[in-house]
Amino acid sequence: MAPPTLYGHPMSPPCRLVRLVAGIIGVDLKVVDLKDSGIDMKSPDMLKKIPQHTIPALEDDGLYLAESRAIVMYLISKYAKDDSLYPKDVNKRVLVDQRLFFDQDLYNRILNVARPKFYGEQKDPSSIDKVNDGLDTLNRMLDGKQWLAGDKITLADYAVANSLSVLEFVPESGIDPTKQPNIKEWLPRVESSHPKYVESLKELREGLKKMAQK
Ligand SMILES: N[C@@H](CCC(=O)N[C@@H](CS)C(=O)NCC(=O)O)C(=O)O
Incomplete structure (x- = not known):
């Protein structure tokens, strides 16, 4: 399966949180830097996938997600080896x-x-x-x-x-x-x-x- 794709920017604080947590739990992200890729989050195609047009945005196996905190909750819940960072209890x-x-x-x-x-x-x-x-x-x-x-x-x-x-x-x-x-x-x-x-x-x-x- 393709790795989750993160649309982001290296200096964006919420993007940094996603990269940090992914690194800690050992998830390899394909990082797409908006600056270099020329992707426009406000293009009709992107807005259809991510209505909020903000970065970070995650694409994973057909799922599109904005909001850094929601993204890291998802990454931990789906990929972390244990639930210590985001407990199930x-x-x-x-x-x-x-x-x-x-x-x-x-x-x-x-x-x-x-x-x-x-x-x-x-x-x-x-x-x-x-x-x-x-x-x-x-x-x-x-x-x-x-x-x-x-x-x-x-x-x-x-x-x-x-x-x-x-x-x-x-x-x-x-x-x-x-x-x-x-x-x-x-x-x-x-x-x-x-x-x-x-x-x-x-x-x-x-x-x-x-x-x-x-
Ligand atoms: N609450 C959001 C904030 C995201 C946000 O505001 N990102 C900025 C970059 S740091 C952005 O995409 N700004 C462009 C826009 O709002 O169109 C999160 O935590 O992901």
Whole structure:
């Protein structure tokens, strides 16, 4: 069977999450870089398959899927050797799900801080406060805990840590998640949990350097 195809871009944070999780669970993706392939996600053909026109988008054996978190849930459920990253037990899984919904909101808050820099939008002074409020929540979620959802690292830890990495695009915002004591201890724990995470961060930082040189 053909490997799952990921339509994406190397610097897109949600695409990075999909590549990271696929790497951790050992799924080989065929990665199609939109920039090089000339594929237009808004062409009638692509919109028929992926109505949402966003990347990452996954094509797997006739299935088309947008939304990074849905994609990684699917990849783990279908291909991972065990369910530790996304437990089958509903009482464990619901905690991961809750954190992933929280992560979607936190990611959007962080994106609102980055948008003026990348899309020339007007700055909203309250956007920084909203991220810091999200970080306060994250810090409380980690109180007395090693991991975000349960007693093992899960998809939730990878998704939230990946969202926080978006702050590296906007160091001038002054937002520093490691000012929060629980986040300060948790973040290096996630980062050193798997060589693929170290690789993912390295790629991000090299990409940021290239962007700064342009
Ligand atoms: N919530 C979505 C966000 C996806 C998203 O906004 N992707 C951006 C690139 S990072 C995109 O495709 N933008 C182009 C568009 O919206 O048409 C996810 O996690 O996959």
